[in-house]
Amino acid sequence: MKVLVPVKRVVDYNVKIRVKSDQTGVDLANVKMSMNPFDEIAIEEAVRLKEAGKATEVVAVSIGVAQSTETIRTALAMGADRGILVKSDETVEPLNVAKILKGIVEAEKPDLVILGKQAIDDDSNQTGQMLAALLGWAQGTFASKIEFDGDKILLTREIDGGLQTLKLNMPTIVTADLRLNEPRYASLPNIMKAKKKPIDEKTPADYGVDVKARLEVLKVTEPPQRQAGIKVESVEQLVSKLKEAGVIG
Amino acid sequence: MSAKFSNGQSPVDFDHRYMGPLYNDDHRAWRATLRKFVEAEMMPHVDEWEEAGEFPRELYKKAAEIGLLGLGYPEEYGGTPVDDPMYSIVTAEELARLGAGGVNASLMVHGIGLPPVLAIGSAALKARVAPQVLAGEKIHALGITEPSGGSDVANLKTRATRDGDGYIVNGSKIFITGGMRADYYTVAVRTGGPGPKGISLLLLERDMPGFTRTPLKKQGWWSSDTAALYFDDVRVPKENLIGEENNGFIGIMLNFNKERIGLAASAVAFARVCFEDALAWARDRETFGKRLADHQVIRHKFAEMARQIAATQAYLEQCVVRVKEGETPVADLSLLKVQATLTMEFCAREAMQIMGGAGYMRGCRVERIYREVRVNAIGGGSEEIMRDLAARQLGI
Numbered sequence: 089m090k091v092l093v094p095v096k097r098v099v100d101y102n103v104k105i106r107v108k109s110d111q112t113g114v115d116l117a118n119v120k121m122s123m124n125p126f127d128e129i130a131i132e133e134a135v136r137l138k139e140a141g142k143a144t145e146v147v148a149v150s151i152g153v154a155q156s157t158e159t160i161r162t163a164l165a166m167g168a169d170r171g172i173l174v175k176s177d178e179t180v181e182p183l184n185v186a187k188i189l190k191g192i193v194e195a196e197k198p199d200l201v202i203l204g205k206q207a208i209d210d211d212s213n214q215t216g217q218m219l220a221a222l223l224g225w226a227q228g229t230f231a232s233k234i235e236f237d238g239d240k241i242l243l244t245r246e247i248d249g250g251l252q253t254l255k256l257n258m259p260t261i262v263t264a265d266l267r268l269n270e271p272r273y274a275s276l277p278n279i280m281k282a283k284k285k286p287i288d289e290k291t292p293a294d295y296g297v298d299v300k301a302r303l304e305v306l307k308v309t310e311p312p313q314r315q316a317g318i319k320v321e322s323v324e325q326l327v328s329k330l331k332e333a334g335v336i337g
Numbered sequence: 338m339s340a341k342f343s344n345g346q347s348p349v350d351f352d353h354r355y356m357g358p359l360y361n362d363d364h365r366a367w368r369a370t371l372r373k374f375v376e377a378e379m380m381p382h383v384d385e386w387e388e389a390g391e392f393p394r395e396l397y398k399k400a401a402e403i404g405l406l407g408l409g410y411p412e413e414y415g416g417t418p419v420d421d422p423m424y425s426i427v428t429a430e431e432l433a434r435l436g437a438g439g440v441n442a443s444l445m446v447h448g449i450g451l452p453p454v455l456a457i458g459s460a461a462l463k464a465r466v467a468p469q470v471l472a473g474e475k476i477h478a479l480g481i482t483e484p485s486g487g488s489d490v491a492n493l494k495t496r497a498t499r500d501g502d503g504y505i506v507n508g509s510k511i512f513i514t515g516g517m518r519a520d521y522y523t524v525a526v527r528t529g530g531p532g533p534k535g536i537s538l539l540l541l542e543r544d545m546p547g548f549t550r551t552p553l554k555k556q557g558w559w560s561s562d563t564a565a566l567y568f569d570d571v572r573v574p575k576e577n578l579i580g581e582e583n584n585g586f587i588g589i590m591l592n593f594n595k596e597r598i599g600l601a602a603s604a605v606a607f608a609r610v611c612f613e614d615a616l617a618w619a620r621d622r623e624t625f626g627k628r629l630a631d632h633q634v635i636r637h638k639f640a641e642m643a644r645q646i647a648a649t650q651a652y653l654e655q656c657v658v659r660v661k662e663g664e665t666p667v668a669d670l671s672l673l674k675v676q677a678t679l680t681m682e683f684c685a686r687e688a689m690q691i692m693g694g695a696g697y698m699r700g701c702r703v704e705r706i707y708r709e710v711r712v713n714a715i716g717g718g719s720e721e722i723m724r725d726l727a728a729r730q731l732g733i
């Protein structure tokens with residue numbers, strides 16, 4: 089079984105995001121970038137499948153600027169076998185990402201694609217679903233557990249009020265949720281070994297995709313400042329304040 | 338991402354300062370791993386460890402798993418050989434972010450204990466000791482300093498006398514990092530006449546009869562197990578002789594230059610932690626109707642800290658380039674260590690002053706670092722000894 093895992097280079101989760109003064113986006117200049125945390129979970133799951141003897145090869149793909157090789161190297165250091173960089177200096181929207189991934193799937197013929205459920209930069213939560221639709225494959229989103237039942241996948245999802253288990257035919261698209269696993273550290277010996285693993289370089293055009301944006305960003309602004317709260321002296325005051333605010337009857 | 342200046346952010350913090358061409362993708366990948374490791378495995382517990390006076394032994398194993406303990410050691414013993422001092426800078430910086438040098442001192446103590454074994458020890462000794470140490474299963478300390486003196490290594494008094502197929506050791510060692518929990522101890526003993534030519538190194542093992550230890554309480558480095566060691570007719574087999582008899586002094590000296598780069602890198606990184614914490618505080622806190630960071634006196638403190646940190650970092654990186662090119666610039670490495678600990682001292686002082694009472698409270702990184710200034714300025718070659726060495730090297 090071959091597993092494909094797309095990994096995105098995003099602003100590190102610890103960075104305090106700053107909106108550009110011209111309101112065209114957030115400031116990315118010299119900001120610390122890392123692999124999208126959900127993609128780390130996806131890689132971890134794929135590598136565990138390989139360690140369990142279920143997967144034979146794990147391929148990591150990143151679509152983005154040249155520095156996305158760093159992200160691929162991290163995936164390789166975590167245990168992926170090889171990488172594919174699809175280089176683009178443009179912002180690639182989810183639909184275009186899904187189209188490029190479709191091209192890669194057709195070329196690589198994986199049995200399973202594990203994606204992060206969303207990227208923490210734009211929180212779109214669309215790519216996995218769009219890819220499944222474009223390929224006409226089964227999809228299991230927000231996976232918190234992946235098991236195998238013969239040639240089918242049993243996928244557990246966390247939904248409101250409990251757990252839902254799906255039985256999916258292969259090939260399949262899976263998107264990883266937070267509790268699927270705890271990703272390992274890329275150890276120093278594995279960082280060194282990753283240098284010897286191959287990374288192919290491609291362009292969106294190689295897959296016949298034009299990455300021109302279809303969406304227009306009008307304005308990006310800071311979230312509104314939270315109003316300061318007040319301290320209430322007693323339960324009575326609390327109740328009357330809540331009534332005042334129209335929160336209780 | 339290569340060299341770029343910050344974008345209105347702090348010029349000296351860990352992610353936005355000038356990172357010159359010395360830092361490559363591998364260094365960045367290693368930094369990212371350490372950053373995560375420190376934040377997930379160490380930061381949440383460090384206050385508790387400091388108060389308890391120790392950290393769980395399990396941390397050695399975890400550090401081994403990510404390759405931290407094996408950094409720079411041969412592959413045959415389970416290490417990751419990297420012939421590049423930039424890794425020790427990156428490592429020292431990321432570990433310093435913990436703001437608790439005691440954890441690092443004990444966790445990384447094999448960095449002083451093991452190198453003499455690898456440099457001059459027998460193949461059998463290396464093969465027996467190194468793999469366990471680098472796997473985090475055994476702790477390896479270094480015992481040089483004695484109650485009668487530390488700076489004057491050549492005059493140490495602990496005696497080892499020949500006894501058939503081994504040695505009988507008598508004497509004591511003091512201020513030994515990792516001394517309470519270590520399994521192996523590289524110990525300097527006198528086997529010959531006075532002076533450096535009468536010194537040998539022996540590998541002592543925890544359970545040897547006649548070998549005892551007591552804990553020492555300290556100003557800082559609370560989670561480091563510092564000990565006094567006592568040797569009372571301890572029998573040591575001759576297989577445990579590290580290198581040749583009376584040739585131990587060189588084994589001690591060999592590691593000093595490398596150690597000093599690491600010490601300097603961590604001292605300047607601690608200075609940077611002080612800067613960072615004080616800056617976050619001063620931007621947030623209001624006094625007399627404006628941000629603390631808007632008072633000119635405070636702004637100048639930051640500018641001054643930044644100046645010293647940047648100068649020290651530049652000196653550090655310049656020394657590293659020379660070491661990478663095969664030089665051993667002893668005078669500069671000595672002066673670099675002095676420069677770095679003075680920078681740490683200055684920044685700890687100024688940062689605590691800026692933070693006021695809050696900076697004096699336990700659980701604050703600056704408070705801890707303040708208490709760790711002197712051990713950095715005394716251990717691994719004191720400021721006085723470093724200046725003296727430099728003056729001699731410079732032919733003054």
Ligand SMILES: Cc1cc2nc3c(=O)[nH]c(=O)nc-3n(C[C@H](O)[C@H](O)[C@H](O)COP(=O)(O)OP(=O)(O)OC[C@H]3O[C@@H](n4cnc5c(N)ncnc54)[C@H](O)[C@@H]3O)c2cc1C
Pocket residue numbers: 478479480481482483485486487488489511512513514515555558563712715716717718719720721722725
């Ligand atoms: C927390 C901690 C951990 C340590 N861990 C270890 C360890 O793991 N292993 C180990 O072997 N040692 C360890 N040491 C010991 C350390 O290396 C010594 O403290 C150091 O070498 C200084 O020796 P000393 O304390 O005996 O001071 P001394 O040598 O007595 O010096 C006292 C003072 O006099 C100054 N001085 C000495 N000679 C001269 C001179 N010729 N000219 C001018 N000034 C001079 C020194 O700079 C110092 O300021 C540790 C120390 C501390 C505090």
